[in-house]
Amino acid sequence: MSVSVSVDAETNVVGLIGHPVEHSMSPAMHNAAFKELGLNYVYLAFDVPPERLEGAVRGAADLGIVGLNVTIPHKEAVMELCDELDRDAELTGAVNTVRFSRGKIEGFNTDGEGFLRALQEETDFDPRGTKSVILGAGGAARAVSFKLATEGADEIVIANRTVSRAERLAEELREKVGVKARAIGLDGDEIERELQDADLLVDATPVGMYPNENEPPLVTADQMREDLIVNDLVYNPPKTRLLEEAEKAGAVPVSGVGMLVYQGALAFELWTGEEAPVDVMREAVLEHLQ
Structure with a gap:
């Protein structure tokens, strides 16, 4: 499944921050989902070393980025930058999804x-x-x-x-x-x-x-x-x-493919308010694994 992404001045940006991120399957999975639903979103991967985490997150908020997935090694450190945490993030002591909403940085754990x-x-x-x-x-x-x-x-x-x-x-x-x-x-x-x-x-x-x-x-x-x-x-x-x-x-x-897909689908829904096309996301992952 090849996914072409069209970007314009009204495109909503979401993405992944981690270090490293080059092998992530999240861009293929999410961009396939956006294309399937005709949503004007694009998902990008950002390699952010630990010393640049705070600047990256606050900069993303200032730029109007809708949300971010968070992966190793930032899942615990990013909690300190969140204004609000959901119950799963509080219990586990880790955040894997951030949403920028109403001027606040909201942290979630969908794992x-x-x-x-x-x-x-x-x-x-x-x-x-x-x-x-x-x-x-x-x-x-x-x-x-x-x-x-x-x-x-x-x-x-x-x-x-x-x-x-x-x-x-x-x-x-x-x-x-x-x-x-x-x-x-x-x-x-x-x-x-x-x-x-x-x-x-x-x-x-x-x-x-x-x-x-x-x-x-x-x-x-x-x-x-x-x-x-x-x-x-x-x-x-x-x-x-x-x-x-x-x-x-x-x-x-x-x-483990199912957990990868569903944690991503839950993040997708937090950002877009739309039901995630889980089958399309799974197909994109499996194609990427071949």
Whole structure:
């Protein structure tokens, strides 16, 4: 899907700030959506080093830019520049979407809701009363675990190489939401024990991401059970080695492409007020991945 963009004096500008940004799929995804709906918007990617973050955000507001997606390494630092935060941004301690509105800088986090919508599109998963095992304790793991907790999960286990970092996240989950949360390491036997009665496994680490797609997965088929839902948040490649292991085990594999698309779709709707053409956005991502 090639997307030609027409720009004139009335074109609304949105974009992405991060460092680096050259491999982002967001421009293709959003510009395809704008074209589909006939909206006079353009999405650009801006490489902004950390020392230029404040100037970039305040400059974007002054220039009349409608909004920005925010990626590594700015998701936490940009919070200090926001006048208002939504609940998900406050809970997770990170902002991935900014909207400039009524003279204010509004910060949102659409990662958790994007994750849940994508998961529920492909499965019948309902977080209420469930147990989840989350691999990783970084930004993606925070977004996922807080969304599961606020949607009624019964138990969340955070597995991370640095157990102290996992424990900090588990403690926040207990204190802020009241969910039963524990931390463990990445020992295979311990993870296998936790998965015996788990409903959902989420890999929120970059293990298996291109160009390291042949890296061994953190969990293998012999550690999974048949009805386990396995969601790898890595979207490049769309089918990771972890998801191949899930198929071997008869578990339910869920690609990270859906979360990428839905977190973007939610940002799209915050900026435009229009319902995002999710199928068009997904097609643009998958074409970009080929």
